[in-house]
Amino acid sequence: MPHAHPALIHALRGLLPPESVLTDQEDLRPFECDGLSVYRQLPLAVVLPETIEQVQRIMRLCHARQVPVVARGAGTGLSGGALPLANGVLLSLAKFKNILHIDPANALATVQPGVRNAAISQAAAAYGLYYAPDPSSQIACTIGGNVAENSGGVHCLKYGLTVHNILMLKVVTAEGELLSIGAETLDAPGYDLLALMTGSEGMLGIIVEVTVKLLAIPERAQVVLAAFDDVVKAGEAVGAIISAGIIPAGLEMMDKLAIRAAEDFVHAGYPREAEAILLCELDGTHAEVSEYIMLVRKILTGCGATEVRTAADEAERQLFWQGRKSAFPAVGRISPDYYCMDGTIPRRHLPHVLRRISELSEEYKLPVANVFHAGDGNLHPLILFDANQPGELQRTEELGRRILELCVEVGGTITGEHGVGIEKIDAMCSQFRSAELTQFHAVKAAFDPSGLLNPGKAVPTLHRCAEFGAMHVHHGQLAHPELERF
C-alpha cells in the first residue's frame, strides 16, 4: 500500500515528538538487522515511544491501518526475530530504560523492557540480590528481548530460563489494549499466559513492563576446569557429575577448535592440546562449595580427565569464564564469518551427535567449532565460512539445517535459546507437524487476529512448509495432500 506511507508517517508524527519517528534511510540503517546480520531489511519507519500510552496509540494506529509492527529491544538476537518488514513499522523499546522499583523484602524488581539484563543485577546488588538468567550478551541485551526469546545463559541448569525468573508482564496487544499478565504473587489466576508470552518472539504482544524475581547472591562461586583427550569422555563426565546428585551452577564444554580460538584471543589459560574442556561452576555457601569441589574433582579424574584445575582466585575464575563467554568473537577472529547453531539434545546422544557433526563438517568442507551448555544439552556448533566465497553461505546454511535435523532426530529441538525468528523458520517444519503448526497459528490469532505482530517469524505457514518440502510423511501419507507443492 504505497499510498498509505505518507499518511501513516504523518499520523505517527502526530503521536510522538519529531525525533521519535525515523524515516530517512540513514536513520533507519542501524535498525535493518539484529545480531544475525545476514538478513537485512529497512522498515517503513522506526518509532521510539517512551510511554506505555504512546505504545498503545501506535498500536491502535497501526491496527486501524493494518500495518505490521516488529518490536525491538537491543537488537542482539541471533535468529533475525527483530528483522524489520519493508511494509512495517519497527517499534524500538530503547527509551524504556528505567528500573521502576526494587522490592528487596519480596525479592522482586519491576523494570522497563529496555533495561539491560546486567543492569538489573547491578542495581539489585545493593540488597544482596541478583537476577539469575545471564545470556552471554547480558551487558547489551535487554530484559524485554530476554522475555521475548526466553533467554537462557550459562547458569540456567540450576537457575532456569527467563520463564522461571519472571512474575509479571505488562503487555500492549496488537489492538492497543494494555494487559497485565501474571502477578507479583507466585502464581496468578487463570491460564498461565506468562509462560505463553515468554519466548513468543514478539508475535503475541508488545512487552512494556517486566517484574522479575531476584535471588540472594550466593556466598561463594568457584569453577573447576578439566581437560580431556577425548570429547566422548568429557561428555560422560557431565552425566557422572549429575548422577552424583550435584547440580552445578554452570557446566560448559568446548572442543579443540573453540579452545584454541578462545585461548589465542583472551589467554584464559586453557590447555591448547586438549580435545575438550569442561568448566564446572559450583555455588552456594562456603562449606558447601568446598564439599562439592572435592566431589567434582574426584568424578572428573575418575572419568579420565588429563588435568583438573580449580581457579586459584576470583580473578582466575573470571578469566576461565571470559574464555567461554568470548568463544563466539574468538571464533570470529579465525574465520571471516561464522554461523552459530543452537540445537538442544538429550545429553546421552552427545557422542553420536558430535561424531555426526564432524562427518557433516567434512562432507560440506566447512570447519565446525563446538561450544556447549553441556549441563542442559544445548549445543552451539559454530560453522566457519567465508561469505565472500560464492556458494559458501548457502552451503553453510544447508550444513546448519542438517545439524538441526540431527538434533530433532535424536529427540531434541532446533533451538534451545536463540529463538526461531526468520532464521529457523524452515527448520520448524522438521520439528512440528501441520496440526501443531495450525494450533500455533490459532494461539497467535487469539492474541492478534489480524496477524500484525511480527508476521512471518517464529511459526511457518503450512504453505511454506509444503514448499520447503520437509512436511512429515506419516504412514505413507502427506498430512495435507490438498496443498500445492513445488
Next chain:
Amino acid sequence: MSDLSSVLQQQVLDAYNHGTALAITGSGSKSFLGHAVAGQLMAVTGHRGIVEYDPRELVLTARSGTPLEEIEAALAEANQMLAFEPPHFGDAATLGGTIACGLSGPRRPYSGSARDFVLGCRMLNGRGELLRFGGQVMKNVAGYDVSRLMAGSYGTLGVLLDISLKVLPRPMASTTVVRECSATEAITGMSTLLGKPLPVDGACYHGEQLHIRLSGSEQAVKEARMKIPGEVQADADAFWQALREQQLPFFQKNDFPKSGTLYRVMVKPATPALNIAGSWLLDWGSAQRWLYSSEDAVTIRRRAEAVGGHVTVFRGGTASEIFQPLPAALMAMHQRIKASFDPNNIFNRGRLYPNL
C-alpha cells in the same frame, strides 16, 4: 503399562463431532477443586506407565494416568524427586491431574512450581488432534510454550497424554529448625530469608511455630542451621508431608459450612498479616496463606486485591466464583485461547470459570 492414546483420541473425535461435553477424570483426588463439571466421563487412569526415565538426563516422561506414587517410587530409587513436591490429595493421584491442576508443595518458592518443571507434552486438542509440544530437553524455545500453558488449565484446553518433567537429585541432607514466635515476626523472618544465601527449601508458620527447612549438602545444612535460631524438629519429614497433603490438624476442620471455608490467599511474602477473621496457616515463606473463615469470598478478595493478592475458594463455601475473577479484557483473551484449542467447547466446561 498401557497406551490408550488412540482410544482417547477416538473419544475426543466423537465428542467433537457431536458437541458432547467431556469431564476428563483421573483418580478424582482433586475433583473438589474448581467448579463441578457436567459431561460424559472421560477416564484417563488406564493410560498409564512411565515411558522413559534416564536419571542422568534429569528427565522423566510418563503417561498422564500414571499414579504419582509410582513415579515418586521410580525417582526415589535413583535418589531423585519431583522438586515441586506435588500434593497428592488422595492415594491414587495421577500425574495428569497433578499437572492439569498445577499444584505445588512447600518447596515451590525455592525450587519452582509444577509448570516450571514441565518440559513437554503430548496432548489431544478439542478437534481430536494428537499434538506434541516442548520435548525431553531442558531448553527448547521452538514454538509457543503450550506444554507449560497446560499446567493449571484444569483440563479445559485439552487432554494430556504424556508429560515430560525435569526431575532433580534429592538433597544430600535436610533438617528443619522450629521456634515459637508471633505471626508478624514469622512473616518478617521468612521474607528476610529470601535475601540470604541460605539453602532454605521450606518455610511455614503454623500454630505459633515457625518451621524452616534447610536442604543441601551435609556441610551446607550444618552451617546454615547455626544461622537459624530454634530447635531441630524431630518429626520433620512427617510434618512437611502432612502440610503438603493438608493433613495437619489445622486442615482437619472440614465441617462445612460450620468450619468456615478454606481459602487459599496468595500475597507477596512480606505482606503484613491481613485483617480477616479466621484461622491462618502461612506456607511458601508466607506467600501462600491458608485461611478458614466465615467471611464471604467477595470481602476476602477485596482485602487481598488491595495488597496485590488473589484468592481461591479451596474447600467448602458457596462462592459463585471459585477462582479469582479476571478483568474483562483478560477473560476475553482466555475465551479466545480456549476456543483456539477447543472450538466446540467439549473439555471440562466451566471447571475454571463458569464462562470458559
